Amino acid sequence: MSTVVETKEFQTEIRQLLDIVIHSLYTEREIFLRELISNAADAIEKLRYTQLTGPEVKDKDLALEIQIDTDDNAHTLTITDTGIGMTKDELVGNLGTIAHSGSKEFIKHLSAKGDQKDLNLIGQFGVGFYSAFMVADKVTIYTRSYHQEGGSYVWESDGVGSYTITEGEDAVRGTRLVLHLKEDAYDFAKEETVQRVIKQYSSFVPYPILLNSKKVNTVDALWTKNKSEISDDEYNEFYKFIANAHDEPLLRLHFSSDAPLNINSLLFVPKENFEQFGFGRTEPGVNLYCKKVLIQEKSPAVLPEWLRFIRGVMDSEELPLNISRETMQDSALISKLNKVVTTRFLKFLESQATSEPEKYKEFWEKFNLYLKEGAANDYTHQKELVKLLQFESSKTQPGELISLGDYVGRIKEGQEAIYYVNGPSREVIESGPYLEIFRDKELEVIYTYAPIDDYIFGAIREFEGKRLISADEADLNLNDVEQNARNEQAMSEEDVLALTGWLKEVLGSKVTDVRESKRLVDSPAVVLSPYGTNSMQRMMQLVNKDLNNVGPSVLEINAAHPMIKRLETARKTGDDFAKIAAEQIFENAQIAAGLILDPRGMVNRLNEILARALR
Template sequence: MTEANTAATQQPETFEYRAEMKQLLHLIIHSLYTHEEIFLRELISNASDALNKLRFRMLTDRDVVDADAERRIDIKLDKNRNTLTVSDTGIGMTRQDLIDRIGTVASSGTLEFVKELKEQDGPVDGQLIGQFGVGFYSAFMVADEISIETRHADPDSTGLRWHSDGGGSYTIEETDRIERGTTITLHLTEDKTDFAEEWRVRQIVRKYSNFVDWPIYLDGERANTVEALWHKPKGEIEDEDLDEFYKFISSDTEAPLGHLHLEIEGVVAFRAVLFIPKKAPRDLFREDADRGLHLYSRKVFIRDDCKDLLPDYLRFVRGVVDTEDLPLNVSREQTQSSPVMAKIRKILTGKVLGMLEEWALDNSGGHSERYADFFSEFGTLFKTGLTSDFAHRDELLELIRYESSEKK
């Protein structure tokens, strides 16, 4: 009998979940959620991590399964079977990995999460699941059965299958899988069939995972097509590239009035690309209007409408801020109270005001045409900073302009 046939005929081994995992799964499966779509962000982030681990290993050791195989992430949908599958060609997992990383949650945060879920009054924010380090299990928000097929990159590794229906146990068995990497198949619940729709999944990828390092294919078609420009050195980016990136993230049809490209290191580290639009949006003065900054962690989307990164009088600024100093699954409440966010806000505010000062002094007498265009569009809102941002009052006084009947 061949080795492959031997593997295929071995009986699955059953493992019992620990008590806290049983509680966790029960709560995940039987709770109502907002932000259910984050399960896909979690699975794609895990796939990206697996590809990064493979890349790091192959810097010093190319003796791996399928060394020349393309490094990519694939999402496949089957509406007939009501399944969603996420595959990667990354490092793969061993038997012990499946037990330690999938079958067990070592984080002490698990019990905190269970407590948090029990105390929820009404629908639960799906972001909580990833926040407590159990992101893989967010898939049980939309699936009643999950299977993992994997093979580690080691040449002498064996194919494995992990399976669970979210009950009290899971199984692991050997398979005759040849390819390196991991394939996760979700059997969607009857009320979550929209996650087997191409338009829905493409929308989620674009929102949460558009800028991950690796190509993502949805049913064979590239789904993430825009590069994370803020991670490229300034000298390698053309103004035309920045204009197109701005149009992509803002849905504006015109190029911006100007931009800032920042790479900050020190007490806090982050990268950012900020833009000032040519025209003020119609809802600029509405209290519920969207703020223009998107927050990322390691190129993975955390939240948009991020009011904590700039003061209100600069809410017209559009752009992206990416920091590794925040956990991937930080909640909205945590961003509001985070000292990291406060430091980023202070730096960004100073940089934006510095850019505006350069515009204002671009021509003699402080009558730059670009600054005049800016102030014509945003001056009314900008002036409110005088009564709200006392730390920058001196800079603001230099930048405020008033109508005058005096001829120049």
């Protein structure tokens, strides 16, 4: 008995459409395997659903799984599923047009009946199937429907413009695709290549995938499970898999959200920050999934750049994907996804800082620069980020950290500002002149060690109604606390006016003003930056290595200090050494402020001072 072969043409203009699918639609050729596995999983999901709701199906005891076989000699790749299979009409309907999706039709049919509960389809059968022709010059399909009385059929095409359908031998339920690979795609007949692609795109497909009879998707999609069902060991193993890591994570956040978006996320903070060790800029580490199928690896869109250290997965069924399921079409929705997850992660960090301060301190020591980067640049989340910043202060022990909230919580009555000062280390800050008035008045001062800290404080300006003021600001005004009376040991106001006027003449263009200080207690003098704060001046010098000329400064003198009094005496007596001493006092103040990059200019002067001292 001869077999009847039916040859059918694809729909009108199919040659052009096939050319688009094969050559233009997908950016990565290996995506075809993701699409075919997704279709196979859908076929099984339809069968599972039908078993629950419909008549008895053929081969009801057949295991629900996907089998993939490679043949490097024959250059073929075979994908078999034990799913719902297809009738002859379904073969024509599903594969006769690229614009048709068998999965969508299935859902549409159930929706009409008002019944699609617990159904989870991920593929677009009539669309994704044609990606097979990116790597195959011929595709043969063997299929048998789930219907007890159904027949077996063979569909075959070279993807050029027509296909054939013949009756096949009676077979078990399901579908088997045989891809006869193109010469430049023989690599997809190698087991190691197929295994790599499966791991990358389809590790979390909800049915077993057997590659040459060995199960390859061995890791569960934990983000879809209830947290109470997952052990710490399972979380750790999942992290090692998704982040390609060997150690355990420092922190993890597992959450689900229904509004404003349906989101399932499992995020991890690694134990180490390799960026701070000089390994280069960290790549984003969160993979974007839609119904457990990878859509975008290391997605740069789902979290802001400053959260690039996070590893994990994000899954949303609401992603408006384009026809190839590779890119997101609705940028506003992706932006909303970004904001929802970022806000949730920041709330998680805030709770960690309160409930597990030592754990948060460990996180802060390794990853604080990322949060500072966000606080400086991300105005959407700046308010939440500023709450997470932590610093040492004049009232903490070395290594003990406080937040701005902690500072405000213990602020002195009547104090209207939060004071801070920048320096390279605690020792340098505390040995400088800028804290003297604050010690005298018992005011707490936050210590900042990075230039970006002052940039952030300058940008936000206030916290919880308290102004943020640098202790080395030129126009520092402590009117919000009790002022001390003028030191009775100070020179007369007449002598101070004479000395400050003389210093302006001696220092010339190096200063914009010389005045009596209201902030000094123990130091003879202090310089204040023309750029607002000394830390801003230091930042400018770091950016411009040639900026050795500090520029004019404000010089404040302590009219009660013995050195300043002796300088005034030398000035009155006309001692030539007074000018040398004045210049040295000024440059000493610059050194204390960290504003001199090249001290060689004062060497001759210091030698002269030493020679005089040794007479």
